[in-house]
Amino acid sequence: MQIIVDDHTEIKYYRQCLEQINNKYSQNIVVDKCTVIDICDLCIETLVQDFIIFLDRYQNPQDLFQFMLLYSNLATEKQRSENTFILMQMCRYVFMLIPKLKLSSQATPIIDINKFDLSDIFFITKMIDIFAQQRAVQIMNEKCIFQLERSEYSFALTYVDNSLVKAHTLLNQTNQKKSLFRKHCFTSNLLSDFRDELYNAFGDITDRLFDIVCNTQLVDICLNDISFSEFKEIIEGYIPEKLQILRIINISQLFIEHFNNSFLQGLLFSSNNSDIITAIKKPYNKDLRTRYRPILEFNIDGEKEYFIAPYMFQEAMEEICGNLLPFKELPSEWRSNQLIKNFTKKLFQEHDKWLEDLAAKIFERDKYPFLRNKKSINNISLEKSIAYIGSTRFPNSRVGEIDFIVINKSTQIIYVIDAKHIKTKYHLQSFAADNSKFVEENGYNDKLSFKVDWIQKHLYDVSKEFECDYSNYSVQGAFVTETFVYYSISSQFPIIPIAWLNKYLKTNDKLCFLRQ
Numbered sequence: 454m455q456i457i458v459d460d461h462t463e464i465k466y467y468r469q470c471l472e473q474i475n476n477k478y479s480q481n482i483v484v485d486k487c488t489v490i491d492i493c494d495l496c497i498e499t500l501v502q503d504f505i506i507f508l509d510r511y512q513n514p515q516d517l518f519q520f521m522l523l524y525s526n527l528a529t530e531k532q533r534s535e536n537t538f539i540l541m542q543m544c545r546y547v548f549m550l551i552p553k554l555k556l557s558s559q560a561t562p563i564i565d566i567n568k569f570d571l572s573d574i575f576f577i578t579k580m581i582d583i584f585a586q587q588r589a590v591q592i593m594n595e596k597c598i599f600q601l602e603r604s605e606y607s608f609a610l611t612y613v614d615n616s617l618v619k620a621h622t623l624l625n626q627t628n629q630k631k632s633l634f635r636k637h638c639f640t641s642n643l644l645s646d647f648r649d650e651l652y653n654a655f656g657d658i659t660d661r662l663f664d665i666v667c668n669t670q671l672v673d674i675c676l677n678d679i680s681f682s683e684f685k686e687i688i689e690g691y692i693p694e695k696l697q698i699l700r701i702i703n704i705s706q707l708f709i710e711h712f713n714n715s716f717l718q719g720l721l722f723s724s725n726n727s728d729i730i731t732a733i734k735k736p737y738n739k740d741l742r743t744r745y746r747p748i749l750e751f752n753i754d755g756e757k758e759y760f761i762a763p764y765m766f767q768e769a770m771e772e773i774c775g776n777l778l779p780f781k782e783l784p785s786e787w788r789s790n791q792l793i794k795n796f797t798k799k800l801f802q803e804h805d806k807w808l809e810d811l812a813a814k815i816f817e818r819d820k821y822p823f824l825r826n827k828k829s830i831n832n833i834s835l836e837k838s839i840a841y842i843g844s845t846r847f848p849n850s851r852v853g854e855i856d857f858i859v860i861n862k863s864t865q866i867i868y869v870i871d872a873k874h875i876k877t878k879y880h881l882q883s884f885a886a887d888n889s890k891f892v893e894e895n896g897y898n899d900k901l902s903f904k905v906d907w908i909q910k911h912l913y914d915v916s917k918e919f920e921c922d923y924s925n926y927s928v929q930g931a932f933v934t935e936t937f938v939y940y941s942i943s944s945q946f947p948i949i950p951i952a953w954l955n956k957y958l959k960t961n962d963k964l965c966f967l968r969q
Contacts, residue, residue: 462576466503467607470496470580474601474608486597489610493588494734500581501730507574508550513562514753517554518701518760519569520547521749525764536575543571543578548743549732552724552750559754585733590617593888593940617942643800647774654792655716662717665704666766701762704748708759719784720769721759722746737876740785744772779804780876808951809856809872812933815954822860822919831914840903841910850895852907857933858915861958865926867915868958869905873897873948875934888940891948897932898945905930931957937966 473495482488511517524544527537563569587610591598598617599610651659711717722743732741739745747765751758777783778797787793809825816823828836840850857870875887891897905928908915912924931947932938933954941948947963956965 462572464606466500466577466580469503470499471603471606471608473499474603478601480603482601484597484599484601486591486594488601489591489597489599490588492601492610493584493591496584497581497588497733498730500577500584501733504546504574504577504581504729505550507577508547508554511563512554512557512560514556514558514751514758515562517547517551517556517751519563520544521701521760521762521765524548525762528764528768539575539579539582540571542582543574545743546578546581546729548722548749549727549729549741552722552727552752554752555755556751556753581733588734590939594943643774644770647770647778647796650793650796651716654787654790654796655714658711658714658716661707662704665707666702666761666763701760703758703760705758705760708748715786715790717748719786720746721748721750723750724752739777739782743769745769745777745784776876779874804874805872808874808933808935811951812857812870812872812954815951816857816859819955819958821958822862822921824858824918825856827855827858827918830911831917833911833914835904835907838907841906842899842902843906847899847903850899850903852903853900855904855908858908859958860919860921860923860926864961866961867908867912867923867926867928869901869908869928869930870933871897871901871904871930872933875936875938887938891940891944901930901932901946929961931963 474492477495478488478492521544524541527533527541527544530537587599594617598612598614600613602609602611648659648663708717708721726740726746728741732738736742743749743765747769748759748761751760773784779800781797781801783793783797813823813825824830828834835852835854838852840847840852855869856872857868859868859870860866861868875890889896909928912926912928916923929947931949933949933951935951937950938944938948942964944963947957949957949963950966953966957963962968
């Protein structure tokens with residue numbers, strides 16, 4: 454494929470966005486939080502229209518299949534660059550628009566994606582992601598953190614606070630290693646269990662779909678596209694894994710025969726799900742994401758057909774199993790099925806305990822005295838104790854069970870730790886959904902504050918429970934999570950990914966996971 458982003462390309466699209474900004478805001482406008490969000494919205498909407506115009510040139514379904522194959526190919530690369538991730542996001546935007554495109558099997562296709570000039574659509578995707586991220590960061594901060602700088606041909610939203618610049622620089626550096634986003638509460642056994650549960654809940658339609666997608670035949674493979682080593686494997690009777698997923702499968706017959714089947718409908722991305730602007734602003738909405746809905750609806754010659762790529766199906770199964778079900782979330786069409794609901798409840802309980810078990814192993818390994826899942830301390834019920842923060846009484850709230858009380862004797866700190874199994878995110882803008890869980894009234898922050906306050910006021914009882922005098926120790930609250938939470942950069946309490954929990958206890962540095 455051809456990607457050449459020169460100054461002309463950049464100026465063209467920045468200028469289009471600048472025109473929209475200038476039409477709405479004068480040069481002497483005082484920029485506040487709402488202004489920043491609105492500017493980002495203006496730019497996103499302008500760029501999405503450019504994206505749609507670009508996509509309209511591809512009218513044969515074969516052209517769209519090329520994007521599905523490109524996505525699968527990029528996803529299987531061992532080394533992914535920044536451009537790889539932008540290209541994958543570009544493909545996802547294409548997928549979101551497919552159900553609304555009117556395609557013709559008679560239109561002249563551009564069969565070879567290597568001949569596609571993707572320079573414009575690549576840069577548009579990059580710009581959309583920049584503004585979507587800036588929008589999300591601004592939403593997650595109470596004060597206005599950007600200033601608008603304009604010239605005749607371009608503009609920029611730049612950070613007002615240098616500390617945020619530093620934090621984001623560290624985040625980008627760490628993000629490249631993907632260590633912050635590594636899942637710890639997931640095994641391949643979950644996937645096999647998931648398939649069994651799907652069969653129990655929805656019947657043999659699940660096996661029929663799995664068999665169609667996963668069983669590769671030699672006739673599906675174009676020998677011109679394979680390497681000598683792959684050809685040798687085929688001769689020996691083995692179809693390489695990469696070739697198994699680089700296919701597009703028409704499942705229209707199965708889908709039309711079972712059109713009202715809730716299992717298939719829960720995996721369908723149709724025109725009802727196609728809302729690219731909302732999906733960009735709210736990528737945590739699972740009904741608007743092909744990551745969770747891998748069956749794409751095509752409108753070809755006025756008829757609806759349904760296609761799937763094996764990698765996209767594999768990705769969706771992993772995401773639903775690992776990033777929806779353990780949080781008691783389901784595709785909306787599956788919610789009336791009691792068997793699959795029971796499975797999600799079981800997974801939620803297992804994952805909650807799984808994260809706590811990982812934390813407990815760290816405390817045990819490093820010999821930190823700790824108490825776990827305390828509902829009472831020195832015979833005082835935490836579940837009945839009225840909550841306080843300082844002298845302020847919260848009569849309708851209780852202190853509640855404490856996940857961990859951990860003693861660091863070297864620093865003389867008592868840590869009150871809540872384990873929060875929070876969903877793994879793939880977009881900075883997705884983290885906006887986490888903020889409210891912490892900052893809302895009676896949210897995570899308030900509940901941890903109740904516990905910290907109680908421990909501070911009951912050091913004598915804590916000492917009795919540990920059978921050791923900790924009455925002169927200070928008390929601090931913290932959260933431990935499976936993966937990184939953006940709100941941790943400016944949070945009231947430290948929010949520490951489990952892989953950095955030991956480092957945090959040693960350094961008491963709330964951003965220890967961003968340090969090199």
